[in-house]
Amino acid sequence: MSEDSKGQGLIAAIRQRDIEQVCALLDAGFSPDTWDERNIPGLVIAAKEGYTEIVEILLVAGANFSILGIEEPQGIKNEFGGYRRSGAMAIWAAATSGHLNVIKTLKSAMPEMFGDVLSSVCERGCLKALHTLLAVIDVNSYPAYGPLQAACQQGRLDMVHALVNAGIDLNQTDIITEETPLTVAASQGNLDIVKALVVAGALVDQWMGDSSPLICAAYCGRLEVFNYLLPLVPKETQRYAKSTLHKALKRQKRQKNTNVEAFIEGANLGQMDVIQWGIRRGIDINAIGSRNQTALMYATFSGLLEMVKVLLEAGADPDIQSDDDGSDEGTTALMKVASSYTCHFAENAQEMIRLLVTAGADLNLQDNAGKTALIHSVTQGYSVPMAKATQELITLGADLNIRDNASKTALIYAQQQRQQHASFAEIVEQLKMAGATE
Numbered sequence: 001m002s003e004d005s006k007g008q009g010l011i012a013a014i015r016q017r018d019i020e021q022v023c024a025l026l027d028a029g030f031s032p033d034t035w036d037e038r039n040i041p042g043l044v045i046a047a048k049e050g051y052t053e054i055v056e057i058l059l060v061a062g063a064n065f066s067i068l069g070i071e072e073p074q075g076i077k078n079e080f081g082g083y084r085r086s087g088a089m090a091i092w093a094a095a096t097s098g099h100l101n102v103i104k105t106l107k108s109a110m111p112e113m114f115g116d117v118l119s120s121v122c123e124r125g126c127l128k129a130l131h132t133l134l135a136v137i138d139v140n141s142y143p144a145y146g147p148l149q150a151a152c153q154q155g156r157l158d159m160v161h162a163l164v165n166a167g168i169d170l171n172q173t174d175i176i177t178e179e180t181p182l183t184v185a186a187s188q189g190n191l192d193i194v195k196a197l198v199v200a201g202a203l204v205d206q207w208m209g210d211s212s213p214l215i216c217a218a219y220c221g222r223l224e225v226f227n228y229l230l231p232l233v234p235k236e237t238q239r240y241a242k243s244t245l246h247k248a249l250k251r252q253k254r255q256k257n258t259n260v261e262a263f264i265e266g267a268n269l270g271q272m273d274v275i276q277w278g279i280r281r282g283i284d285i286n287a288i289g290s291r292n293q294t295a296l297m298y299a300t301f302s303g304l305l306e307m308v309k310v311l312l313e314a315g316a317d318p319d320i321q322s323d324d325d326g327s328d329e330g331t332t333a334l335m336k337v338a339s340s341y342t343c344h345f346a347e348n349a350q351e352m353i354r355l356l357v358t359a360g361a362d363l364n365l366q367d368n369a370g371k372t373a374l375i376h377s378v379t380q381g382y383s384v385p386m387a388k389a390t391q392e393l394i395t396l397g398a399d400l401n402i403r404d405n406a407s408k409t410a411l412i413y414a415q416q417q418r419q420q421h422a423s424f425a426e427i428v429e430q431l432k433m434a435g436a437t438e
Contacts, residue, residue: 007034014042014058017051022058032061033086041086048093052101055090059109065090081120091117095129103136115142122150122159130159134166146174152184157192170202178208186213186229189222194229204232212237218245221252247323254290259283267295267311270304279314286316292323294333300356301336305348308333308355318361330368331376334361338377338389349389353396363398370404378414378431382423391430400436411436 010030013021026032034042043063046054059065065087081092087110094102095117107114114137121129139147148168151159160181164170171180182202185193194213198204205212214233217225218241226245230238255261263283266274275295279285288294296316299307312318321330331339334356337349353373357363364372371379377390394400403409411431418424 007031008036010034011036011042011045014046014051014054015049017049017054019053019057022054026057026061032058032063040080041089043086044080044089044093047090047099047102047106048097050094050097050099050102052099052105055102055105059105065110065113081117081124083117083120085113087113088117092121092129095121095132096126098128098132100132100135103132107136111141115145118142119145119147119150122147122156122163123154125154125156125159127156127158127162130162134162139163139166139168140172143169143172144175146172146177146179148172148181149174149177149179149184152181152190152193152197153188155188155190155193157190157196160193160196164196164200170197170200171206173208180206180208180213182206182213183208183211183216186217186222186225187220189217189220189225191224191228194225198229198232204229205234205237214238214241215244218242219248221245221248250323251290251292254288257287260287261289263287264289264291264293264295264298267298267304267307268302270302270307272307272310275307275310279310285311285314286320288320288323294320294322296320296333297322297331297336300333300352301340303337303340303348303352305352305355308352312355312359316359318356318359319365321365321367328367330366332361332365332367332373334363334365334373335367335371335376338373338393339380347385349385350392353389353392357396363393363396364402366402366404370402370406372398372402372404372410374398374400374410375402375404375408375413378410378417378424378427382417382421382427387423387426387430390427394430394434400431400434409436409438411438 007030010022010025011034013025032042036045043055043058043065046058063086066085080089083089083092091103091106091113094106114133118133118137121133148160148163151163173180182194182197182204185197214226214229214237217229226241230241260283263274263278266278286294294316296308296311296318299311318333321332322328334353337352337356366372374390374393377386377393380386400411401409411428414424414427414431418428
């Protein structure tokens, strides 16, 4: 009998639950890691069938549950959760088949593999497998894997209840995403799961950085969840959340205007044919898209001079201000040039600035932080094109002494930059020679 046929003899003995023959073949030196014709290991076959004794025998014989199969299992269509390592495949097989004794045996041998399988079971919505696992393991032994977050992501209220009843930590933060179960449910807009978590004791105003469950609901425009959580949080959180919701609803409304969205994305990707098509169709060339910018802003930020020319000739307004949050809020196309890589790496930054100003761009318009294009140009680090762009703004008549909301002028920023980058001495001199004062 060939080695291969004897290996398949071991597989046959496992399938037939012939413990005596399994032991005899293992004693004869055959590997406990033998795989069948579909590249499924004997350990997995025994686990799936619920043959606890054979699982124990294979483990004692040294079955390696961490190695990958020689080849990917064939024709199984994710039957084993998409896993290829024999240990995870065996856990999955036993859990989905409801074999508690096998799960207990596997847990003794490979406890570290259960966290990933637990999370995957929740991601795939395998309720029977989840109940099997929860009957054996301590669900809080695997906090890093976020099984409750996975159940919330899938909208599985039944699995959420199962995990809650098992005593899972409702406020555990996922090690990778830093999300709590409640923030996931709020983002998904699943009101039933949100209510179940809150009733079970989830912290309603738990913050992770600059986000919380209510803020997540607001950002995603989940009105039902937003209205439920709003009265449960402090006034300060309410104010911030209302502002976030307003922006989200505006963004969602803009997303529905698919022609405008495609037009703006065309500018973002440098697709001149899309821009020309939109202009011919009479599209609103000055519309602000769901990402809070116009087509002209994207074209200028990317240094697409010919596209900028086409947009301006078609009537693009260079002084529209963006709806961006944070440091970019209220910026114009001219500010985009001054603060983007265009200003630092493209040789056409000066020409772009002249083109915008000729088209009517206000040199001294300020964004929500009070910064002008000139201030933007001296706060982004030094490069030769940036120095030329700054000089161009000065030459065109930018007001040198405007102060931003921090009461700083372009000269003050340039002097601060000089302390770290000696090259900024050139910018400081440019500003002083042009008449800048602090």
